[in-house]
Amino acid sequence: MADVTDVPSDAPEHCPGTESESAGKVSACQGCPNQDICASGATKGPDPGVALVKSRLSSVKHKILVLSGKGGVGKSTFTSLLARGLAANDLDKNVAVLDIDICGPSIPRVMGVLDEQVHQSGSGWSPVFVEDNLSVMSIGFLLGSPDDAVIWRGPKKNGMIRQFLSEVDWGDLDYLVIDTPPGTSDEHLSAAQYLLGAGLTGAVVVTTPQEVALLDVRKEIDFCRKVGIRVLGVVENMSAFVCPKCKTQSNIFPANTGGARQMCGELDVPFLGSLPLDPRLARSCDEGSNFLADIPDSPVVAAFNNVLTVLLRDKNRSSKNRNIKIDSQLFRYQKKTTRETKKEMRGADNRKFAKAGLSTPQATVHTVSYGCDFLLRIFIKSKYINSIEGKRKTIEENSFIFLHKI
Template sequence: MEVVGERGNLAGVGHILLVLSGKGGVGKSTISTELALALRHAGKKVGILDVDLCGPSIPQMLKVQGKSVHQCDSGWVPVFVDQDKSISLMSIGFLLEKPDDAVVWRGPKKNALIKQFISDVTWGELDFLIVDTPPGTSDEHISTVESLRQYKPLGAVLVTTPQAVSIGDVRRELTFCKKTGLRVIGIVENMSGFVCPHCLECTNLFSKGGGEELARHAGVPFLGCVPLDPQLTQSLEEGRDFIQEFPKSSAFPALAHIAQQILDRTSPEGS
């Protein structure tokens, strides 16, 4: 029971995963969401902590925007996105009065909220906690890694798109992981190609192969390519039942494979 006390609200959390990328708009939030869905599909209980304070997108993706967070004796109660309570979420999006409110905060204020997010959310029992981050290697990242260090996170999944401009930023993120002692679980290449729904021609909108090459160059595992799936984007935007829709997506096999690799990593400790 002493250990439980030390770990506080994270006592029941099995593994902590960070989703990082030096670059913005490469799909960190999408991959965090999809990874949560894939792990849930594998029968796991998953929490998502959104530390992107200036641009929280996960509430919208999981159709829980406008929900509010409640306070209990031991802290903030996260928002559950399904009836089975298999996915829970905490985001600054739930603390804003109006969805368009801008969070115009400098570093110290962001750091204070992140610390609160890490210590004060009552996650309960979770197999995985996925931490979605904003782009860059600055305040949010340093604070998140520092506050999570004592909980020994499983590591970071780095997301990139295939172009060189994106790869450049992810190389810097790899250096960040090395410098802060955060293990890299692997690299995911997102938006790897677009299959025209009319003629099935696959176009590499943002070039191809950059993520795999980077993984080889950096000596870290390559977890896989996730194709662009406008249908999934649309179903996430329109709030159709994504838990039902998700297995039908062309991105699903790729994500299930990535989730499996993460599960394999945890099995020696888990069993």
């Protein structure tokens, strides 16, 4: 199967991929406008844009995508809250927002910089600054009017995103928050292609509680897994309306199938929290004001601060866990499916578990992917752990225990 980032937007259904040895030569390529180029081998070289993006973003510590499967769930609103929250959390941290929703850029309005223009210098495009430590870049700054439609096919969108990532003079950034359009289209493929090579931290997925939104979020999470993007967590937006008078909660969008929390449990992805519905937030976005600072008593602010705390904690923790090495002699199951791994673990020799300091092989094993790296997460009830001081070291993260040889 071809890598989804390696298939042109106008390719036929069974395209083998431009990097494949069969590119331009198999029956599926007949009638494709790219057939002659692929057959010539011109597409097999590395995209020079990948190296340019990697070089430009080398001074950006954390790159976070904000995704949603369906439009209208508040993705751009959450992006603005996340950027403002990160900037306010530590004034010494530099934060930027990149809007790659090419056909529907809304970040300039919600960030309050709709009428601004970007300037180009010898070092690249200069982003528009909202605060001293918060900047923004969007195609909205390049349009003659906010009402102008952007009618582009995939290749032109790809070129614009590459320019944003490689030609904007961001300077030294702690966080680059990237707002995307809904779905899994050209913009997402371009972002994956360029950002994965530049050290993408991961993605936050935004949804609302109803099943019609969760259906598309499941597809978004599947997309992330297929292209190697780590899901930092899911945020459930507009979970309930809190009456400002009596504080009673009303479910405007009922979670008939359990909502985002249950979905996260089923898909084994982190649930970051829920944000209630506050009409004042919609007005704040229309006006481009700082909701977190202007209305600090809103239940949205308290809920968002909890989400931000969990996100920052888990981001830092997950970054450390990438370096954990599992005893290769004991656990040789990294690249097997979950079902195969469970079967092998159930039939494992008890002596192997005794060697690890475990009295029984009763454990549930999950295979998880951080980009191209595979680790085993071993969930073991505390009663199965013997005293192993001096022999092995356990690293506990919530209910997960990672074992590695000292």
